[in-house]
Amino acid sequence: MDAKVSILSVRGVTKRFGGITANRGITFDVAAGELVGIIGPNGAGKSTLFECISGFYAPDEGEVELDGTRLTGLSPDLVCRRGIARTFQRLRPFQGMTVAENVMVGALTRTRDVRHAREQAHEWLRRVGLLEKANAHARTLSTGQRKRLELARALATQPRVVLLDEVTGGVDQRSIPALVELVRELHAGGLTLLVIEHNMRVVTAVAQRIVALHMGEVIADGTPDAVARSPKVVEAYLGQAYVS
Amino acid sequence: MRVVNFAHGEFLMLGMYAAFWAFTLLHADPYLTLVAAVPLFLAVGWGSYALVMRPIVHTSHNVQVFTTVGLSIVLQNLALVLWSADARFVRTSYYASVINLGGAVLNLAQAVAFVLAVAATAALFAFMRFSYTGKLMRATAQDRSAAMLMGIDTDRVYALTWAVGIACVGAAGVLLAPIYPVYPTAGLQFVLIAYIAVVLGGLGDMVGALIAALIVAAVEVVGSYTIGTSWKELLYLLLFIAILVVRPAGLFGQRGSEALGM
Amino acid sequence: MRPYAGAIAFFAAVGLAPLVVDDAFLLDTLVLILVWGCAAGAWNIAGGYAGQISLGHSAFFGLGAYAAALCGVRWNISPWYGLAIGAAVATAAGAVIGFLSNRLRGPYFVIATIAVSQVLLLGAARWRGFTAGSEGIPVPFRAGFWTLGIADKRIWVWIVLVLALAVYLVQLYLERSRRGFQLAAVREDEDAALSLGVRARRLKVAAIAASAALTAVCGALWAQYIGFVDPLYVFSVDLSVRFSLAAIIGGLGTALGPFLGAVLVTTVETWLRAEFGGLGSHLVGLYLILYGTALILMVRYAPQGLMGWMRK
Numbered sequence: 001m002d003a004k005v006s007i008l009s010v011r012g013v014t015k016r017f018g019g020i021t022a023n024r025g026i027t028f029d030v031a032a033g034e035l036v037g038i039i040g041p042n043g044a045g046k047s048t049l050f051e052c053i054s055g056f057y058a059p060d061e062g063e064v065e066l067d068g069t070r071l072t073g074l075s076p077d078l079v080c081r082r083g084i085a086r087t088f089q090r091l092r093p094f095q096g097m098t099v100a101e102n103v104m105v106g107a108l109t110r111t112r113d114v115r116h117a118r119e120q121a122h123e124w125l126r127r128v129g130l131l132e133k134a135n136a137h138a139r140t141l142s143t144g145q146r147k148r149l150e151l152a153r154a155l156a157t158q159p160r161v162v163l164l165d166e167v168t169g170g171v172d173q174r175s176i177p178a179l180v181e182l183v184r185e186l187h188a189g190g191l192t193l194l195v196i197e198h199n200m201r202v203v204t205a206v207a208q209r210i211v212a213l214h215m216g217e218v219i220a221d222g223t224p225d226a227v228a229r230s231p232k233v234v235e236a237y238l239g240q241a242y243v244s
Numbered sequence: 245m246r247v248v249n250f251a252h253g254e255f256l257m258l259g260m261y262a263a264f265w266a267f268t269l270l271h272a273d274p275y276l277t278l279v280a281a282v283p284l285f286l287a288v289g290w291g292s293y294a295l296v297m298r299p300i301v302h303t304s305h306n307v308q309v310f311t312t313v314g315l316s317i318v319l320q321n322l323a324l325v326l327w328s329a330d331a332r333f334v335r336t337s338y339y340a341s342v343i344n345l346g347g348a349v350l351n352l353a354q355a356v357a358f359v360l361a362v363a364a365t366a367a368l369f370a371f372m373r374f375s376y377t378g379k380l381m382r383a384t385a386q387d388r389s390a391a392m393l394m395g396i397d398t399d400r401v402y403a404l405t406w407a408v409g410i411a412c413v414g415a416a417g418v419l420l421a422p423i424y425p426v427y428p429t430a431g432l433q434f435v436l437i438a439y440i441a442v443v444l445g446g447l448g449d450m451v452g453a454l455i456a457a458l459i460v461a462a463v464e465v466v467g468s469y470t471i472g473t474s475w476k477e478l479l480y481l482l483l484f485i486a487i488l489v490v491r492p493a494g495l496f497g498q499r500g501s502e503a504l505g506m
Numbered sequence: 507m508r509p510y511a512g513a514i515a516f517f518a519a520v521g522l523a524p525l526v527v528d529d530a531f532l533l534d535t536l537v538l539i540l541v542w543g544c545a546a547g548a549w550n551i552a553g554g555y556a557g558q559i560s561l562g563h564s565a566f567f568g569l570g571a572y573a574a575a576l577c578g579v580r581w582n583i584s585p586w587y588g589l590a591i592g593a594a595v596a597t598a599a600g601a602v603i604g605f606l607s608n609r610l611r612g613p614y615f616v617i618a619t620i621a622v623s624q625v626l627l628l629g630a631a632r633w634r635g636f637t638a639g640s641e642g643i644p645v646p647f648r649a650g651f652w653t654l655g656i657a658d659k660r661i662w663v664w665i666v667l668v669l670a671l672a673v674y675l676v677q678l679y680l681e682r683s684r685r686g687f688q689l690a691a692v693r694e695d696e697d698a699a700l701s702l703g704v705r706a707r708r709l710k711v712a713a714i715a716a717s718a719a720l721t722a723v724c725g726a727l728w729a730q731y732i733g734f735v736d737p738l739y740v741f742s743v744d745l746s747v748r749f750s751l752a753a754i755i756g757g758l759g760t761a762l763g764p765f766l767g768a769v770l771v772t773t774v775e776t777w778l779r780a781e782f783g784g785l786g787s788h789l790v791g792l793y794l795i796l797y798g799t800a801l802i803l804m805v806r807y808a809p810q811g812l813m814g815w816m817r818k
Contacts, residue, residue, distance in 0.1 A: 054701060080703035092698040094691055105691040108684050109703030117684070157703050248613035300806055305612035306559050310754065310805040313561065313747060317798030321791035428791075432743065436624065439617045478628045484621050485606075492609050 007032040007192055008084075008161050013052050013062035015045075022048040023059070024216040030161065035183075035193045037207035037224070039200070041236055044213040046196045047089060050163050053194075054086045055079035066160065081109060085159035087150040089166045089196075093138040099149055100125065100134040106156030117156075124152040128182060144175040148182070155186070162186075164195045168202050180205060204228070212236070246385070247301070250312040252438065253431025254319035255410050259285065259417020260426040261323060264332045267421075274334060275356070278418045285414030289407030301402055316431075323428035331425040339422060357419040362454070364412065369450050381405050433477070440484040446493060512816065513674065513762050520667055524660035533659035539765075539772045540666040541728050546752035546764035547673035548720035553750060554759035555680045556713035557693030558607050562619025564745040565603075565626045566596040566718040568737065570725030572630065575643040575735040578653070585645075585654045585730050592722040599626075600718025604711030620743055627741035642736035645729055654730040662731055669727065670765065673720055677761035680713075689713060693759075721749075751797055755804060757813030766812045771797070 008030040015023040022045045030036050038046050051057040053064050055076035064071045071079055085106075094102050103121035104114070111117050125131045128148040133141065141149060147167055154162055167183060168176050180202055187193055187206065197203040203210060203224065210227040212220040214236040220227045227233055262281055266272040292315070300311050341352040372378035384391040384401045392398055424430065441460050445452030460480050467479035520536065527533060545567060552558045573592030574585040599622070606618045631640040648655040656662055680686040691699035692706045700706050729735050739745065748771070756767025778793040808814065 056697070056701075075707075076697070076700040077703050077705050080701060086701050088698065088701070092695050094694040094698065096694055097690065101687065101690075105687055105699065105704065106702045108687055112684055114682065114684055114687070117687075153702060248617070250613075250616075296802060303806070306557075307805050307809070309559060309561075309613055309616055310750070311802050314798040314801030314805070317747065317801065318795050319798075321794040321798065324791035325795065436621070440621075443614065443617070475628075475632060478625060478632070481621050481625045481628070485618065485625065488606060488610060488614075488618050488621075492614070 005032045006030065007067055008053075008194070009063075009065045010049075010053065011063045011065070013049065013059045013064065015048055015052055015057055015059050021216050023052060026062070026213070026216075026218055028211050028218060028221055030192060030194060033187075033190055033192055034209060035187045035195065035207050037203040037210045038194060038196045038213065039198075039203060039210055039227075040213035043215075044236075045216040046213055047165065048216075049213070050086060050165055050194075050196065053079075054084060054163060080157055080159070083160035084163065085154035085157045085161075086163035087147075087154055087165055087167065089169060091143070091146045091150055093141070093146055093149055093153075095137075095139045097138055098135050099130060099138055099141065102138050102149055103152045103156050106153040109157045120156060121152075124156050127155075127186075128152045129178075144171045144179065147171060147179060151182070151186075155191075161192045161194060164193060166196055166198065168197065168199050176202065200228075247297070247308050248312070248439075249409070250309065251316035251319055252409075252413055253433075253435030254316050254323075255285070255288070255413045255431075256417040256420070256434055257323060257426070257428065257431040258288070258319065259414035260421045260424070260430060261327065261332075261417075262414070263418040263421035264334050264426050267334050267336070268332075273336060274418055274422050278360075278415055281415050281418045282411050285411040286407045288414065289410030290403055292410065293403045293406040297406055298399065298403070301399075320428050320431070327428070329428060331427045333425055334421040336422050351423070353422040357423065360419060361416065364415065365450065365454050368408075368412065372450065377404065437480070440480060440487075443484070443492070444487055516762065516765060517667070517671060517674070520663065520670070524663045530659060533663060535772060535776050537659060537662045537666055537731060538776075539768050540663065540670050541724055541731070542748065542752055542772055543765035543768035544666065544669050544673045545721055545724040545749045546756065546768050547670070547677060547761075548717050548724060549749040550677060550717075550753040550758065550760075550764045551680065551720070552714045552717035554753060554763075555677065555686070555693065556689050556710055556717075558710055558714055559616055559750070560603065560619040560714070561616050561743060561746045561750065562603065562621070562623035563717070563721050563749050564741050564743065565599060565619075565623035566721035567725035567728075567745060567749075568623075568626055568630065568735075568740040569596045569599060570722030570727075571729035571735045571740045572637060572643070572725075573722070574654075574726035574729040575645045576637070578646045578648070579638075579643055584652050585726065586652065588729075589723050589726040592726045593719040596718040596722035597715045600715035601711055603718070604714040607710050607714060608707045620746070623741050623743065623746060627737055630737035630741060637737065640737060642734055642738075645733045645735060647733060654727075666727060666731075669720075669723060674761055674765070676716065676720070677764075681761060685709065685712075751801060755800065755811050757811035758809070760811070760813040763811055763813045766816075770812065 006029040010029070011027050013023050013026040014021065026049060038049065040046050048057065052059045053071070055071065055074050055078065058073040062072070066083055069082060071082060071084070074082070094105065100118065100121045103124050104117045107117035107120040108114070111120065122131060122134060125134050128151055130145060130148050130152060133145065138149065151164070151167070164183070168179055171179060176199070183193070183195070184206055195203070195207065207224055209222065210220070210224050211218055212227055212230070212233050214232070219232040219236060220230040259281060262284065263274040263277050266277040267274060296311060296315055300307050336353070338352055342349050343352050343355055372382060380396055380401050381404065383394070384396060384398050388398055391401070420434070437460060441457040442453050444459065445454070445456030460483070463480050463483055464476050467476040471479070520540065523536060524533065545563070549560070549563050552560055570589070570592030573595065574588030577583050577585045577588035577591070603619060603622060607615055610618055630637045633639065637643065649657065656665070680689060688699065688704045689709050691702065691704055692709055696706050725740065752767035752771045753764040754767065755770055756765065757763025774796070775793050804811065
């Protein structure tokens, strides 16, 4: 029996900004434990979708549900407490705090005890490989380390689903495999992930399923192979001339 | 520039004092002083930018707020130390003259100030809209990084923007000198109205600010007729707070810009 | 214990001073240092810890001052009630400003706070029936602890010292507690904090309300001490700036900073006033020019204030 339990469902999400429709009728499901990649050219609406799911924007139409609970239009902090955590494309560490304190902010959403939160923070830092930097100031970290910090911080909120926004963006080539491995480990541990990625090699390596966006709409939804061969996807990325 | 100048009122006050001293020492009519005031305050603007603003243009909001607040304190008290707190008056020969406009009696100085202010706003608007420099200023305001990449010297644009702003408010001070008493803290009452007009009109929208200023003036006058002159300031302050609560972007502003602190 | 050495030294020195100092002028300066230190510390809760810079805190100070004065003059009850009433009203006003802080950011929030304090100033100055208008209210001196009619300045030092300790401890709480961490996150990056489940809006309002209540208590005590409430002073923008000045010079977002800043600001001011006061009252403006310049320079080059300098 292969009953895939849908944990996150996005139904007909539409978001307009003045004359531009950034998201149009976006619909897909994410099963528990799945890792879904979101791809699409610049301006396709990927980040807008994340903002709609995480509560920073309220969609003009459509619904977002987590395990049956309606998330549409809830404020971002409520969305997080219900179980969705996210990272940001433009990294946002709390500069004035240490690495451990950054993660503690996430942990404190689930526990009231500061000491307990500190222990949890250290545990998460260990899992993402940043433990030795625990007492360093967040602003001293390299880009790759900041990505890990952002991940640990989000994970400390004990989410059901994690939205990763361009986790390899801006990271040097040599550090990418380690980051990808980390994402794979977390996924293997049972985490449900939604990943925006530009790097096709990364996406095809980790994603079980890919949802492709173009001009605000879903143009493909399937296994990495199927999506890569879809004519619509080829056209969107490379232009009409490449569609054989 | 995305900087709120908390010393704005103090430059107005300096304009008023400039008119006063020119009138007292040189017997120069304020409208004559006005001509000299514009280049003078452009220079003052440029100087204050170089000395005070340039180092902090790219820092956080808090730093900018306190820098201009500090500037405001310095200028106010400089005026206090140099010229004392006594209220000064520019009593021109036409001080009490009125003109009759179809039944309405207007104070001449106020009417002239109004006409000149509208003309200056129109000129500024045209400058921003149609001149090359104006386009540079608007481009830099919209996207500093892009402007820099296009080869625009953003520092000079900011210096010019700042200087033009100071020149305007200095000139405004000169125009107001014949009408209002001049003292070191005179700036506050005017600058509060200015903030209200700008926020009501919508941040970054000049025409909006003009319309809003007229609205504020209308409210003030209507208020003073209906509930008495001593309460009229209260009225437009409450109006201000009400706007901030209901529609912080102002009448013509972009929704959400106030939440970005822009 | 070591990180608290500075605080322990400060509060011990202040607490013991009245036992060795007899000079009324010095004791008076000490009381003022404490009052401004408390006000700066209260401001710091909103401005330093919550990152909500306000230049309208005189609104709360004035509310407290008037509450105490009116208790004595109008309602004939103990000014201690004034502390409570002032704090309650200020908390409500703080909630209003907190609401505004969730709609405006940066300089526009600052302008809004100024507007609120000016509304109160005008209200107090014009509402003759209630507040005796712009003449202000002389606070009656009725000897006794319950009526806060205390002639002995040494006791005043200790009374305000209790408030100072409370303000210090509240700030300390904000450095160590769960709420404090979350508030710091909101201050650094509100959106990132929201994405982590922090109730940013609620926390900001709570911080501002707490700040307001404590500022009002300062105002109430000050009114009783000085004996006169002038609306043009007590609701002024200058006063609001003074609170923030002491906090910034001392160290924004540190628990002891506001008190150190108040020491510096008050002593310089008192000394300059003594030196130049006779030459002509307008020369008193000199120390404010000094402050303005100090503010401009500090905020750019020494943002950590005195505490930052001491930590080196």
